[in-house]
Amino acid sequence: MTSPDDADPDSLREAELLDELLTAIQRGDTLRRDGLLDQSPWLRDVVECLSALDRLMPPQIAPDYVPTMPGNRSPTPALNTRPMEGSGVFGKYDLLGEVGRGGMGVVYKARQRDLNRIVALKMILASEWASAEEIRRFQAEARAAARLRHRNIVAIHEIGEQFGRHFFAMDFVEGESLSAIVARGALAPEQAARWMVSIAQAVEHLHSQGIVHRDLKPSNVLIDSAGEPVVMDFGLAKIFDSEDGATRSGAILGTPSYMSPEQAAGRNSLISTRSDVYSLGAMLYEMLSGRPPFREANPLDTLVQVIEGEPMLLRQLVATIPRELELICFKCLEKDPARRYASAAELSADLTRYLQGEPVEAHHGGLWQSVARWVRRQPSLAVHLAAISCALLIVQLRYWLVETDPVAHALVMFVLGLWWLSSVLWQQLLNRDRLADVSRIGTIVGDVALLTAALVLSGWTNGTLLVVYPLLIVASGLWFRVPLVWLTTLAAEVAFAALLMLQPSLRDPWHHALIVATVLLMTGAATAFQVNRVRALSRFYERRPL
Known part of the structure; x- marks a missing residue:
């Protein structure tokens, strides 16, 4: 066996060059890396060979990082989403562990060696290559945040790229996310108001710099060790003076439970600072009640509620919430942007008045507005x-x-009155998340059964009122649940069969009855098909990174 002393000098030199190259890559020393590759054609050939082999490897077994060739800033495809598994060396940063990730980025706790300080390092999140759109949005976030200097906004220290991975370094905030705090239960009204004052002031600073956040939510706010909120994550920030076409018309970006109606509808030309005011109201609602204004089983249902619905009154969820604070919250949550606070500063000022015991500017709307809110809040009952x-x-x-x-008249009036009262009962159950499905089923069965009873008792079974059955089937599609559509169809078919048994005249001629039964079935099939199409869009939306 050959000892190291007997080894070929060229081989030793090549080994030293490889070692130097690896060290340069780990330190993020691009000048040294490029110099070594220029100095040694052999080393360049080795790197190109490794890169070619790496491109043939499955992503799950790809190496942590591969050197980038001079003149080409793109990484090889093997760059993995989690290259260092939460620890390691990244340029001048020692990664100490992963602290969080979202739809577009992953955040590490890191030590910046040259300044010996702890920072948060955010890198773009992509399984292999980062798309041009992801890079553009990531860089836009960094630029937006780097312009800001406010005690309640995380500060950006550096924006750069290492090993083809785009990153920026920011303050590491020791604390807990607001979402984690709220998950343990609703906050005291005064505490929620104080924190929201600081958050609103930070958002007002964003707006003064021409930036709309567009993704304000509790998970994007940290409460530091001093108990002060810090706003972060500007991944969807819209910069007013940018000309890069950052926002495409019709694109829905954000988190459904906290986005404004105009944002949920994809009407991006209408997104403004008042859209952030709406999101602040949604956050305040959750801080006070422990739940966001709208939180359905899937994003589609949530978006529909954001656009069309009205949240439950806070005092129905938590009776001890002050009326003034509820008024402030619901002024933020107005569907019409013109009815919201004109700015985050106005919201902060009104909350300050509440904390100081002064009259607030938010007030209850007129009778018409109250009726409109009630209809939006409980459309089925209305x-x-x-x-x-x-x-x-x-x-x-x-x-x-x-x-x-x-x-007969008294019996019909009794059935209709029972239907009226049962509708109120089912709505009360619908307001309770755990009983919502029971309420929907009860509503469907009750509607069909009571309608049939009213038709039989009134003697109107031979009239045009039979059209109400297909109408009930179509209306069941508004719940966007295919099983409920088929349940309504089945109930209608059973009810019509009962009418045929109770009213023999309906069977003459027999083919008319067959036509009615077929129409009910086809109505159910068409409605279920349409609901399923909408559900397909919802499933696509759920897989989209936000």
Whole structure:
């Protein structure tokens, strides 16, 4: 065996060059790396060979990092999403561990060796190559944050690229995210108001620099060791004076539970500082109640609620919340941006007035606004009560104008009244998350059963009121759940079969009854198909990085 002393000098030199190259790469010394590659054609050939082999490897077994060739700033495809598994060396930073990740980036706790300080290092999150759009958004976030200097906004120290990986270094905030704190339970009203004052002031500073955050939520706010909130994560920030086409019309970006209605609808031309005010209101709502204004089973249902619905009153969730604080919160959550606070500064000022015991500017709207909010908050109940009330009025007018059996009339009125009261009951259950599915099923079965009873008792089974059955099937599609559509269809078919048994005249001629049954089935199939198409879009949305 050959001893090291007997080894070929050229081989020893090549080994030294490889060792120097690896050291330069680990230190992030691009000048030394490029110099070594220029100095040794052999070393360049080795690196190119390794890079070519690396491109053939599956991503899950790719090496941590591969040197970038001079003149080409792109990394080889083997760059992995988690190259150092939370620890290691990245340029002049020693990675101490991963502290979090989101749709676009991963954040490490790191030590900056030259200044001997602890920082947070955010790198772009991509399984292999980062797309041009991801890099653009990542750099836009860094530029947006680097312009800001505020005690409640995380400070950016450096923006750069190492080994083809884009990164920026920022203050490492010792503390806990607001989302983790709220997950343990609702905050005291005064504490929530004080923190929101600081958050709103930080957001106002963003706006004064021409930046809209667009992704304000509790997980993007840290509470530091001094108990002060710090706003961070500007991954979706929109810079007013940028001309790079950062926001595409119709693109929905953000977190559904906290985005404004105009943002949820993809109307990006309408996104403004008041959109951030809405998000602040959604955060305040969660801080006070322990839950966001809208949180459905999937993003699609949440987006629909953000656009069309109205959150439950805070005092229905937590009776001890002061009325003034509820008014402030709901002024932020207005559907119409013009009805919200004009700025985050106005929100901060009104919260300060509340904390000082002074009258707040937020006030309860007029009667029409209250009715509109109630309808948005409980649309199913509103439609039921309106329709049943109309039916009660029509039946009563018929009784006055046309000679009718009093007993039959009383029975029909009783059924309609029972339907009216049951609608209220099912709505109360719908407001409770754990009983929502029971409420929907009960509403469907109850609607079909009580409608059938009313038709039989009124003797109107031969009339045009049979069209209400397909109407109920179509209306069930508004819940965006295919099983509920088929349940309504089945209930309607069973009810129509019962009518055929109770009213023999409906079977003459027999093919008319068959046509009605077929129409009910086709209505259910068409509605279920359409709901399933919408659900497909929802599943696509759920897989999108936000």
